[in-house]
Amino acid sequence: MILLAPLFLLGLFAIALPIWLHRMNFSDPPSQPFSSVRLMRQSEQIASTEQKLRYLLLLAARILALLILAFLFAQPLFLTNSPLVSATEQRHNLIVLDQSLSMTAPDVWQGALDKAEARIEAMQNFETAQIIGAGSEIRLVTEVTADKGELSQALNRLAPEYVSLDYGQIVSTLDEIAATNGNGDSQDAIPTQIYFISDAQASNLPVRFSDLIPSRANGLELDIVGSPAQVFNWSVSASYDRDKVVANVVSHNGPARQMQVDLLVNGEIRASQNLDIPASGSALATFDELALELDETRLEVVLNSVNPDALVADNRFYITANSLEALSVLILAADPSLQDTLFLDTALRSIAAPNIETDLMYGGGSVNFALDEYDLVVVSDIASLSEGVTEALRTFAARGGNLLSIAGPITQSAGEIELTGHNFVDAVSLDASDSQGLLIQQPLHGAVSEFSGAINAQVYQASELELLEGDEVIASTNNGYPWLVEHSLGLGRTLIVTQSLLPAATDLSVAPEFVPLLRSWMNYLGGAGELPDSFETGEKIQVGIDVAANRSAPVQQVFLPNGDPLLSLSQQGQVQAVQFQMPGIYGLQTTRGEHLVAVNTPTIESDLTPISDALIAQWRNLASVQEVRTAEAIGSVSGGQTTSLKSIENWLLPLLMLIILIESVLGNAHLKVRREIAR
Amino acid sequence: MSTRLLKPEVLQGLANLDLIARSAIEGFLIGSHKSVQHGFSQEFAEYRAYREGDDLRFVDWNVFARTNRTYLKQYQGETNTHLTILMDASASMGFASGKVTKYEYGSYLAASLAYLSKRQQDAIGLMIFNDKVVDFRPPTSRSEALPSLLHALENAEPGQGTDFGNPVRDCCELIQRAGIIAVISDFLDHPEQILDELRPLRGRGQDVILFQVLDPQELNLKLDRAVQFEDMESGKTVNVDPTFAQKEYSARILEHIAEIKEVANSTAADHMVLTTDEPLDVALRNYLLHRQRRG
Numbered sequence: 001m002i003l004l005a006p007l008f009l010l011g012l013f014a015i016a017l018p019i020w021l022h023r024m025n026f027s028d029p030p031s032q033p034f035s036s037v038r039l040m041r042q043s044e045q046i047a048s049t050e051q052k053l054r055y056l057l058l059l060a061a062r063i064l065a066l067l068i069l070a071f072l073f074a075q076p077l078f079l080t081n082s083p084l085v086s087a088t089e090q091r092h093n094l095i096v097l098d099q100s101l102s103m104t105a106p107d108v109w110q111g112a113l114d115k116a117e118a119r120i121e122a123m124q125n126f127e128t129a130q131i132i133g134a135g136s137e138i139r140l141v142t143e144v145t146a147d148k149g150e151l152s153q154a155l156n157r158l159a160p161e162y163v164s165l166d167y168g169q170i171v172s173t174l175d176e177i178a179a180t181n182g183n184g185d186s187q188d189a190i191p192t193q194i195y196f197i198s199d200a201q202a203s204n205l206p207v208r209f210s211d212l213i214p215s216r217a218n219g220l221e222l223d224i225v226g227s228p229a230q231v232f233n234w235s236v237s238a239s240y241d242r243d244k245v246v247a248n249v250v251s252h253n254g255p256a257r258q259m260q261v262d263l264l265v266n267g268e269i270r271a272s273q274n275l276d277i278p279a280s281g282s283a284l285a286t287f288d289e290l291a292l293e294l295d296e297t298r299l300e301v302v303l304n305s306v307n308p309d310a311l312v313a314d315n316r317f318y319i320t321a322n323s324l325e326a327l328s329v330l331i332l333a334a335d336p337s338l339q340d341t342l343f344l345d346t347a348l349r350s351i352a353a354p355n356i357e358t359d360l361m362y363g364g365g366s367v368n369f370a371l372d373e374y375d376l377v378v379v380s381d382i383a384s385l386s387e388g389v390t391e392a393l394r395t396f397a398a399r400g401g402n403l404l405s406i407a408g409p410i411t412q413s414a415g416e417i418e419l420t421g422h423n424f425v426d427a428v429s430l431d432a433s434d435s436q437g438l439l440i441q442q443p444l445h446g447a448v449s450e451f452s453g454a455i456n457a458q459v460y461q462a463s464e465l466e467l468l469e470g471d472e473v474i475a476s477t478n479n480g481y482p483w484l485v486e487h488s489l490g491l492g493r494t495l496i497v498t499q500s501l502l503p504a505a506t507d508l509s510v511a512p513e514f515v516p517l518l519r520s521w522m523n524y525l526g527g528a529g530e531l532p533d534s535f536e537t538g539e540k541i542q543v544g545i546d547v548a549a550n551r552s553a554p555v556q557q558v559f560l561p562n563g564d565p566l567l568s569l570s571q572q573g574q575v576q577a578v579q580f581q582m583p584g585i586y587g588l589q590t591t592r593g594e595h596l597v598a599v600n601t602p603t604i605e606s607d608l609t610p611i612s613d614a615l616i617a618q619w620r621n622l623a624s625v626q627e628v629r630t631a632e633a634i635g636s637v638s639g640g641q642t643t644s645l646k647s648i649e650n651w652l653l654p655l656l657m658l659i660i661l662i663e664s665v666l667g668n669a670h671l672k673v674r675r676e677i678a679r
Numbered sequence: 680m681s682t683r684l685l686k687p688e689v690l691q692g693l694a695n696l697d698l699i700a701r702s703a704i705e706g707f708l709i710g711s712h713k714s715v716q717h718g719f720s721q722e723f724a725e726y727r728a729y730r731e732g733d734d735l736r737f738v739d740w741n742v743f744a745r746t747n748r749t750y751l752k753q754y755q756g757e758t759n760t761h762l763t764i765l766m767d768a769s770a771s772m773g774f775a776s777g778k779v780t781k782y783e784y785g786s787y788l789a790a791s792l793a794y795l796s797k798r799q800q801d802a803i804g805l806m807i808f809n810d811k812v813v814d815f816r817p818p819t820s821r822s823e824a825l826p827s828l829l830h831a832l833e834n835a836e837p838g839q840g841t842d843f844g845n846p847v848r849d850c851c852e853l854i855q856r857a858g859i860i861a862v863i864s865d866f867l868d869h870p871e872q873i874l875d876e877l878r879p880l881r882g883r884g885q886d887v888i889l890f891q892v893l894d895p896q897e898l899n900l901k902l903d904r905a906v907q908f909e910d911m912e913s914g915k916t917v918n919v920d921p922t923f924a925q926k927e928y929s930a931r932i933l934e935h936i937a938e939i940k941e942v943a944n945s946t947a948a949d950h951m952v953l954t955t956d957e958p959l960d961v962a963l964r965n966y967l968l969h970r971q972r973r974g
Contacts, residue, residue, distance in 0.1 A: 034908035035771035035781070035897060036867040037917045039931040051905060051920055 001078050002622065004210040008073035011066070018062040022055065054666055061663040068656045075210045076648060077622075090190045091127045092144065094174055094217070095119055095151070098198035099135030101537075101605035103160040103225075105199070105233075105310040111225035112197045113155050119195050119223075120151045130177075134196075135161035136538045136579060138173045162313060162583055163538035164602035168206025170196070171214055178217030194220040200611045203604040209615075213622050220623035222616065234277065235314035235606035236261065236303040240321055244288040247301045247317070251277050252607050257306060261285045264300040265292065297321045297596055298585045314606045318585050318598035320533050326355040327526045330374040332363030332393075334384030334410055340501040341380045343509040344406075344518075348378070351519045363389050371396040376525045381408025381500070382417050390419050398490030402525035406497040409505070412463055420487050420496065425464040435460050436477035438508075445474045446524040447484065447495055450516045457508035459483070465498040493525050534598045540577040541588070541597075543567065559587035559594075726750040734821050760858050761802030761818035764789045765846050766832065767864030769809040770911040773837035776896035777956060782837045784955040785863040785892050788962055790829055792861055795963065797825045804854070805831055808846040809839035817853060840912045841868055843876035850880065857884040861966070866891045870938035877946050887948035890962060891939060895954050898932060900924045 003009065095116050103109050116131070123129060123146070131141040131154040141154040171194075178192035194217050206212065214220050232254035238247040247261050256279040263271045273285040285301075299319040309315065329348055333341040341360065348358050361369050363385045371377065371392055379385065382405045385393065397403055407424070411417060415424045438455040440448050448455075455475060464481045467473070474495075475484040485496045501509045508514055535541070543555045558566040561584025567575055580586065580599040588595045611619075729738060729749035742750045766789050772782035793803045804818030805828045814831045816824070841864070850860065860880055866873060866889065880887050902921040909916045919928075936952055943950035951965055 031907040031909055031916065033774065033911045035774035035865060035894065035911055037908050037910040037913075037915055038867065038869075039935060040908065040917055040919055040923070040928060 001076050004075035004077065004213065004622065005208075006074055008075075009070055011070035011073060014070070015063050015066050018059060018066070022059040022062075054669060058663065058666040058670060061659050061666060065656060065659045065663060068652050068659065072649065072652050072656070075208075077213070077215075078648060091124070092178075092190050092192040093119070093123065093127060093129040094132055094178060094192060094194045095129055096132040096134055096170070096174060096194060096196045097155075097158055098165060098196070099133050099158060099161045099163070100165045100199075100201070100204065101160060101162050101311065101313060101601055102199050102201050102204075102608055104313065105226055105231055105608065106308070108199055108226035109160055112199075113158075115197050115223045115225060116155055116195075117152060119197075120148050123148060131155060131158070132174070132177070133158045134165060134170050134198075136163045136581065138170065138177075140177070161538070162581065162601050164536075164605045165201075165204045166206055167198075167204050168208065168211030171212055171220065174220075175214040175216045178214065191218045193218050195223060196220060197223040197225060199226045199608070200224045200616060201605070201607075202609045202611045203607045205611060205615075209618075212619050222620055222623065224610075224616070231310040231608050232308055233310040233314070233606055233608050234259065234303060234305050235311070235603070236301055236317050237600070237603060238299075238301040238317045238319055240299055240319045243290045243292060244286065245290065245299060245301065245319065247285040247287070247303075248282055249275055249277050249285065249303055250282040250606070251280055253280055253609065254309075255279045259306065260304040262302045262304065263287045264302060265290070265296050266298050267300070292321055299598075300585075310608055311601075311606060313583060313601045314603075316583065317600055318534075318583060320585060320596040320598045326357045327522060328373065328375045329356055329358045329522070330369065330371065330377045331358055331360045331380065332377060332385060332389065333360060333380040334362075334364055334408065336360050336362060338380070339503060340406070340408060340509060343501060343514070344378060344380060347509075347515050347518050348522070350515055351522060356522060365389075367392045371401060372399075374401075376402040376404065376522070378404040378406075379419075380406055381410045382406065382419055382496075383411035383414040384408065385419070393419060394489070397492045397494060400491040402492045403489065403494040404497070404521055404525060405494060406501055407463075407465070408500045409502060412461070412500060417496070420468070420489060420494070422468060422487075422496070423466045424498075425466065428462050436462055436479055436481070438475050438477060438483055440475045442472065442474045445472075445486070447474050447486065447521055448517075449523070450520045451513070455508070455513050455517060457506060457511045457513055459499050459506045459508075461499060461505040463498070465496070495521060495525065532597065534600065535580050535586075536602045537580055537583055537599055538602065539599075540579045543572075543575060543578050555588045555590055555595075557589035559589070561585050561599075563587075726752060734819070761804060761820070761854075761856065762792060762796040762859045762861060763804040763806065763818050763850065763854055764792060764828075765850070765860060765862040765864075766805060766807045766835070767809070767841060767862075768807050768813055768835045768837050769841035769864075770838050771841065771865055771867055772892070774894055774897075774911055775955065776894050779955045780837070781865055781892045781894055781955055782835075784953070785890070786832045788890060788892070788953070788959060789832055789861075789863055791959055791963055792966055793825055793828050795966070802858075803828060806846050806850065807831060807835045808842070809837070810842040811839075811845050812849050815849065815853070818856075818858065843868075843873060847876050847879055850885075851883055854883075854885075858886070860885045860887050861890060862887065863890045863892060865893055865897075866939045867935075870935070870942050873939065874942040874945060877942070877948070881946045881948070887943075887946060888966065889939070889943050889948050889950045891936070891950065891952045893952060893954050895956050898929075898954060900928045900932075 097103075097112050097116060103112060120129065125146070128144050128146045129142075129151055130144055131151055133139040133141055141157055142150060145151065174194050174196075178194060194214060200222065212220075233252040234249060234254055234257070235252065236247055236249050238245055245263055247263070249259065249261060251257070254277075256277065258274060258276050261273050261275055262269050270290065271287045273287070275283045275285050277283045297320055299321060301317045301319070303315040305312075305315050331341065331345055331348070335341065345358055345360055348356050359369070359374070363379060365386055367388045377393060377396065379393070393401075393403065405417070405419065407417065412424065415426070416422065417424075435458040438457055438459065440451055440453060440455065442448070443452055459477050462477060462479065462481055465485065467482060467485065468487065470488045471482075472486040473482045473484075474486055476482050481498070483498055485498065487494045487496050499505055503509060508517070541555055541558070543558060557572060558578050560566055561582065566578055580597075583600050584598075586597050586599055588597060610616075726739065726742065727750065729751055733751055737751045739750050739752045742748065766785060768782060772785060773780050775781065775783075789805065793805070796803045800820060802818040802820040803824050805814070805816045806812060807814040813835055816828050816831055818824075843862075843864075854860075862877070877887065877889075902919065902924045905918055905920045907916050907918050940950045942948075949965070951962060953962055
């Protein structure tokens, strides 16, 4: 048996605790004199024995649970024997190249290719292989083949990418591939060996060391390239805040140097600074009072490093100074002079972020406005809309337009919402004594993101909206009537407020919560605040249609740093996610205009510190156990056995659950006695 | 005042049994608003031939001078009866869950009974026993009988097992005259055995009253965890869990008391259950009723 994390066995000391506790309780009960035990003699011994037995079982269950828990953390692997792989049988190799950014260090990638080539050359005639690239994704570059020429040529199609790796995820995926020999067929899987060619960067290690050990492949051989211990690297990162850019230059294992840092705005140098960077330390450069114009949104910090700087890609850091266009909101009202409409208009105009521009229109007549010009539409009383406007809104929503629909007094008396197909139960007027408060039912919903628990307002009129399939109640009145509902209407987002905002129906429109609540609704419906300003290469962004929510994603198109659109027209309706592969400033086309995002190389790739020798030795030792045994067996007697590692986690976990269950039952039985006495 | 002085924990604070008995009885009498001596005059009643053990002070020497025979003058209310107290001093009587052991409570009761009887000019006797007779003071109406009896009670200590056979046998042999025999014990032995051992008393025409003294915990045993009980007489140990103590033991002790009552009935004896936390007046009142019935 091999323990991947033997230090966790120290947890076995915890067994002392239940033993100590039980000893306290289980030591012979305190002896005390009593006048006569004649009346107790016969049954008490039996009861006491039962109790002792139950107590021993409880102790055993607790000790066993702790034992298993400690072993689970220690991650035991058992060596099991399996029939020997004959020298004449087929053997498969997965030749995997690390494509992370750190592989761009001088000579490293070429070294990796050379090692892969050597491995291909060393293949026996009964062996097959596949070339696999481990970059932004695990890519099978070739099919399973024994053709060395094809394998060598495939190496030329690989190159380092601007991504970082997690060796644990890589090993796990490769393990799956090994189980099926890369062809999806696990039935006739043949022994498969993984050759992982990497620079063994410490920052790419997984959280759990055990993730580095394949369980289904016959073994993993780690081929390390480069000598990162002697490589120096400097990197730069930066942040922008209120006309000020702060750049941070870090020396990764490098000696003290003086370097120049440039700030570029829209591609032109705006300012430069010389920095004294200490050995293996960092230094800050601050560029303030930039007074950027509205169109000066693409910022770039460039570190003019000196040789030898291992990585060039991390010497450039991109930042954006986004200024989103104002949110354009159309308010459709039954009577623009009514109080609720005025409250809405005034409150929306008072919102500072997002900046909102409103147009107030009469919704009961003909459609004399272009809905597509607006980011979202607010309807102050849904039933007041004319048939033409209702139809136009339906089309607007179907195309991805966003709606805030309020059930005003006309809707309440109509008893239905024609636009969405909802019906109301009769409205009831409440006096001040039985007015209803507002409770948030979905605290994580974006429409109430600024609130928690309740909205501090009262409703004086109650009418129950009969929910339709797919409706989500975000907030309700105290008596359980839905108050704020998200309804699925086309590709857009639709929020329904089920009560009027007139002062006769609620005090919300004059409460301090009104503006923050409207701001939350505008942010949610307008899609603001959902898009970050920066990404790392390798990350993805959702585009087109949000399949999970069945509505439009905020991003419709992505523009590359050179300005070319990433998605063709045909792709826009099909592609659901786009990966940022190169650093630079990308443009995202959203429903509210273009949003710039800065894409930079992963910061963890800049640190080229290698995995320690001891850890590598342990990794090699554990990961290659099968390989060593197999190799010995191949060189010895045919008909022998090979050894493989088997995890027993799958057995221990159910056992632990069972023991915990037993412990609970016994513990309860023990406590029952005390409860009876207390009564 | 009277009630307070009848409480066992108050009596325990007094210096000695004499004072305890005096306090208890005075308190009891004041509390009862009735003189026990009422109807007991010191008027001459009759002459009686002298018998061994009689107090020579009461011999009528004038009659002796005239007739050369020894007669004793008897007065009404005097020596009509005598009280013999059989005091159990077995180890189990040493049990106490509170401040007062069963033996101490029994002693207070015995002393009070003796004091009361002495005031009524009854002869008083005492036999302290466990598995054998520890001390025996034959019934006498001599003035030093009470101090002697109290001294015996004070000096005795609970120990050994219980055997009613020996004291009852001695009583039958040594006490010829019919009187009242008060047995103070916890009666925790087998009821059939107790019945066998007490039955001879009734054959001698003795009026028997059984005072069963129990500790409150013996009646209502409550445990919050398992306890190992050690029998104070036999030394046997048994582990008792709270469930049994709560549910079954209560039923068993009540059943045992009922059986002891049955034993008393079958021997025409009175039976009283006393707990060491209750005042003595109930016991004393019961005794007086018993005494009056006897005349």
